[in-house]
Amino acid sequence: MQRLVDGFHHFQKCVFPEKKKLFSELAAGQKPHSLFITCSDSRIDPFLLTHADPGEIFVVRNAGNTVPTSDLGAGGGESPTLEYAVRVLKVATIVVCGHSHCGAMAALLDPSLTNKLPAVRHWLTAAKHIKEEIEQGGLRPSERNDAEAVVKRNVLLQLENLQTYDFIEQAHKEGKLNLSGWFYRFESGEVETIEPGQQDFKPL
Ligand SMILES: [Zn+2]
Structure with a gap:
C-alpha cells in the first residue's frame, strides 16, 4: 500500500x-480516439506503449484480452463498454492487444494451470475455439505448442468476436471504425499488427 x-x-x-x-x-468531457482492449497483465501499459495522454484512450482490460460474442450479453462488463465507446464516444479505432508471456493463454494451452481458478477457466471459454482448433488441427503443426502463435490466434479470434456486435460491424463496413489486432512483445519493445481478413502479423 x-x-x-x-x-x-x-x-x-x-x-x-x-x-x-x-x-x-x-x-x-472526453473524446478518446481509440478503444484499447488488452490483458490485465501488469507488464502491459497502453498509455506508455502508445505515448498517450489521459483522455486519449478508452480501455478494456481482462485476462487474455478477450471479447465475449454479442449473444453472451453484458455479463462481463465488456459489452456495455464496447457499446459506449462506439455509439457514444464514437472512437475511430479499436485495438485488441495480446502480448508475449501471457499467463491466460498459457492456461488455455494447459488447463491444469486453472485447477484452482474456476473463474479464470470459465472466462477463457471466450477463447475456447482456439483450443478446439489446436485439438482438431486447425492451427499449423508448428503453431500448436507455440505460445506466441496461440496469443496471435486469440487476437484474431477476438477481432472476429468484435464483429458480432451489429454497431461495430456496421461502423467498420462504413469505414468509420478501424479494427486492428496487435501482438506486443514487451521484452523487446516490438509490436506486430494484423487487420481482419489478413493472414499474417506484420511489424508496426
Ligand atoms: Zn496476458
Whole structure:
C-alpha cells in the first residue's frame, strides 16, 4: 500500500502540475480516439506503449484480452463498454492487444494451470475455439505448442468476436471504425499488427 501512496504523492507534486491544464479541459468531457482492449497483465501499459495522454484512450482490460460474442450479453462488463465507446464516444479505432508471456493463454494451452481458478477457466471459454482448433488441427503443426502463435490466434479470434456486435460491424463496413489486432512483445519493445481478413502479423 505504501508504494501506492508514495506514487500518488509523486503524481500530485510532480505530474499533476504539468498536466493541470489538460485535466481541467477533460472535466468538460472526453473524446478518446481509440478503444484499447488488452490483458490485465501488469507488464502491459497502453498509455506508455502508445505515448498517450489521459483522455486519449478508452480501455478494456481482462485476462487474455478477450471479447465475449454479442449473444453472451453484458455479463462481463465488456459489452456495455464496447457499446459506449462506439455509439457514444464514437472512437475511430479499436485495438485488441495480446502480448508475449501471457499467463491466460498459457492456461488455455494447459488447463491444469486453472485447477484452482474456476473463474479464470470459465472466462477463457471466450477463447475456447482456439483450443478446439489446436485439438482438431486447425492451427499449423508448428503453431500448436507455440505460445506466441496461440496469443496471435486469440487476437484474431477476438477481432472476429468484435464483429458480432451489429454497431461495430456496421461502423467498420462504413469505414468509420478501424479494427486492428496487435501482438506486443514487451521484452523487446516490438509490436506486430494484423487487420481482419489478413493472414499474417506484420511489424508496426
Ligand atoms: Zn496476458
